[in-house]
Amino acid sequence: MADANVLVLISANSEWRAVKEILSPSGIQSTPLGETFTIPLNTGLSATGKRGTVTPDIEIRFFHGGWGKISAAATTQYGIDHFQPDLLVNLGTCGGFEGCITRGTIILVTKTIVYDIIEQMFDPEAAIKDYSTELDLSWLVEDGPQTIDHVPSSAVHRPSSIVRGLLVSGDRDIRPEDIPMLVEKYGAVAADWESGAIAWVAKRNGVRCLILRGVTDLVGASGGEAYANVEIFRENTRKVMKELIEQLPDWLKNIHPETSVKTPLFHKVDCIRLHVPDLETGLSFYRDRLGHALIWRSGTAAGLRMRDSDSELVIQTEDERQEVDIKVASADQAAQRFVEAGGMVMVPPFDIQIGRCCVVRDPWGNQLVLLDTSKGLLATDEEGNITGNL
Numbered sequence: 001m002a003d004a005n006v007l008v009l010i011s012a013n014s015e016w017r018a019v020k021e022i023l024s025p026s027g028i029q030s031t032p033l034g035e036t037f038t039i040p041l042n043t044g045l046s047a048t049g050k051r052g053t054v055t056p057d058i059e060i061r062f063f064h065g066g067w068g069k070i071s072a073a074a075t076t077q078y079g080i081d082h083f084q085p086d087l088l089v090n091l092g093t094c095g096g097f098e099g100c101i102t103r104g105t106i107i108l109v110t111k112t113i114v115y116d117i118i119e120q121m122f123d124p125e126a127a128i129k130d131y132s133t134e135l136d137l138s139w140l141v142e143d144g145p146q147t148i149d150h151v152p153s154s155a156v157h158r159p160s161s162i163v164r165g166l167l168v169s170g171d172r173d174i175r176p177e178d179i180p181m182l183v184e185k186y187g188a189v190a191a192d193w194e195s196g197a198i199a200w201v202a203k204r205n206g207v208r209c210l211i212l213r214g215v216t217d218l219v220g221a222s223g224g225e226a227y228a229n230v231e232i233f234r235e236n237t238r239k240v241m242k243e244l245i246e247q248l249p250d251w252l253k254n255i256h257p258e259t260s261v262k263t264p265l266f267h268k269v270d271c272i273r274l275h276v277p278d279l280e281t282g283l284s285f286y287r288d289r290l291g292h293a294l295i296w297r298s299g300t301a302a303g304l305r306m307r308d309s310d311s312e313l314v315i316q317t318e319d320e321r322q323e324v325d326i327k328v329a330s331a332d333q334a335a336q337r338f339v340e341a342g343g344m345v346m347v348p349p350f351d352i353q354i355g356r357c358c359v360v361r362d363p364w365g366n367q368l369v370l371l372d373t374s375k376g377l378l379a380t381d382e383e384g385n386i387t388g389n390l
Contacts, residue, residue, distance in 0.1 A: 005333070006252065007085035009065045010241075011072060011092045011194040014234055016064045018241040019091075025062070031082070033075045034064035041249060060248075065090075065194065068171050069114070072194035076201040081267070084329035087210065088202050089251075091244040093237050094167060094192040094213040095174045097182070098220030101189040103236065106162045106244070109211035110135055113186055114196035116170030133199040135209055140251075165189060167213060169196030173227070174219040190215055210251060214240030265334055270327040270371060271303065271312040275320045282315040294384045302384075325369045331356035334370045354378060354389065 010016045016035070020028075025037040041060045061083055065075035079085065094107065101107075114131040117124065168188045182188040195211050202209035216236035217226035226233040276282030279302055286292050292304035292313055301316035314325075328334040331349045335358045339345055346367060347359035355374035361367045376389035 005084060005086045006060050006089060007079050007083050007087070008060055008062045008089045008091060008248070009076065009079060009198060010062060011065045011090065011192075011198075012067045012237075014237045015092050015241055018238045019062060019245065021238070022242050022245055023062075031063075031078070033071070033078050034066055036061060036063045038062070041252070061085075065198070068193050069169070069197040070171075072197035073201050076198050077205070080202070080205050080207055082329060084265075084267075084333075085207060087208050087252075088198070089248070090195065090198050090209070090211045090213075091241065091248070092192065092194070092211075092213050093216045093233075093240050094190045094195075095224065095226075096190045096215035096218045097174070097179050097188070098218040100183065101163075101215055101218075103215050103218060104161075104239070105215045106240075106247075107167060107190060107213045107215070108137070108162055108164045109167045109195055109199070109213060110137060110164050111166040112196040112199040112211070113166060113168045113188075114170065114200075115168045115182065115186070115191075116172055131196060131200055133196065133203050135199055135203075135211065137210070139208060167192055167195045167211070169193060174224065176219060176221055176223055179219065179221075212244055212247070212251070214244060216240055265328060265337060266370075267327040267329065269309075269311045270325040271314045273314045273316060273319075273323040273325065275322070276315045276317060279315070279317055282317075286313065286315060296378045296380045296386055297384045298386050303378075323369055325357075325371055328370045328372055330374065331358045331370055331372045334358065334372075335360060338370075353386075 010019050023039055025039055028035050028037045030036075038059045038061045063075065063079050063083070065072055065079070076088070079088070096103065096105070112133045112135070113128065115128060117127045117131065119127040166186065166188060168182055168186055168191045170191065171193060174191050182191065190213070192213055195213065199209055199211060216233050216239075217224060219225070219227075274282075276285075279297070279300065283294070283297075283302060286304055287294055287302075292306070295303040295305050295312060297303070300318050301314055303312040303314050306313060335345050335349055338360045342363050344361045345358060346361050349356050349358040351357075352371060353375065354377060355372040357369065357371040359367060359369050378386050379388045379390045381387050
């Protein structure tokens with residue numbers, strides 16, 4: 001696991017504030033959807049996954065996902081697209097049902113159910129089933145952090161115990177009148193706002209997902225203990241997040257070493273580059289006669305739209321070679337991963353207007369151009385002339 005790309009998604013604002021207080025990160029960056037930073041983490045594993053060896057720290061990226069299902073779904077997809085994680089980890093909090101679980105218990109989530117769906121035209125159970133997600137945790141070793149297989153309704157656990165179980169999600173705080181239904185219908189012991197959306201998006205992207213949620217407060221028939229005293233939630237959030245961060249290395253080193261968690265390196269074909277003798281002649285042929293609309297142009301190149309894809313046809317006058325450019329999350333990381341897999345870097349990563357680019361060659365001599373869009377896509381005026389970056 002030491003060479004894997006791990007993205008840790010933190011949802012609620014209070015959780016993110018606690019994480020920043022605990023880790024005191026430097027170099028916090030902003031994205032359109034939330035803040036992000038990386039920190040080194042020592043899992044105690046070598047690259048082969050053997051225990052008891054000293055290994056260089058790996059970089060773990062933390063990303064603020066925001067609260068609620070809309071933000072959770074959007075940031076999960078954004079994080080997968082931009083950071084290309086091999087493993088997505090969600091650390092956070094949840095509210096527990098009084099008498100079913102105790103404060104401080106950590107839930108290793110095995111299934112999520114989005115329960116606040118109101119369907120009045122078709123089958124409401126089918127709608128809820130569509131947004132229920134089973135999490136595949138088969139890649140965790142048996143001797144991972146000590147867990148209890150399930151949570152009996154009468155269970156009383158010591159603080160910081162870990163239980164396997166489902167978590168129900170809804171865009172609402174727990175309502176006391178809903179608890180009997182959630183317990184009887186789903187066997188639930190706790191609820192949160194975001195886990196259902198995170199698990200659903202991750203599974204549809206084929207990204208392995210580990211969700212760990214700690215109980216900060218309890219809700220019972222008489223109401224929620226934090227509803228009238230939000231400081232209970234804030235104080236316990238700091239405690240839960242601290243414990244989850246301290247546990248993280250143990251979870252990562254308890255992944256089966258023989259189980260690959262690698263996600264595909266290549267995102268898509270970014271463009272096909274073709275040489276033309278001059279730009280206007282090329283545009284006359286590909287745009288005017290073949291119907292490919294102009295997206296952008298510079299003095300030596302022009303990007304044209306494909307019919308059924310967002311990949312571009314780029315005509316240019318500077319290089320007579322035909323070239324296929326492939327989009328990756330990070331050209332620098334892609335070059336390193338390509339070498340580790342047995343390939344070669346022909347041209348090390350360099351700056352281009354939209355991000356970074358490199359040229360690699362596989363073991364059979366096939367040359368590939370890999371690029372990212374870390375600086376943003378091209379901005380243009382009404383005539384397609386490049387004016388900067390988006």
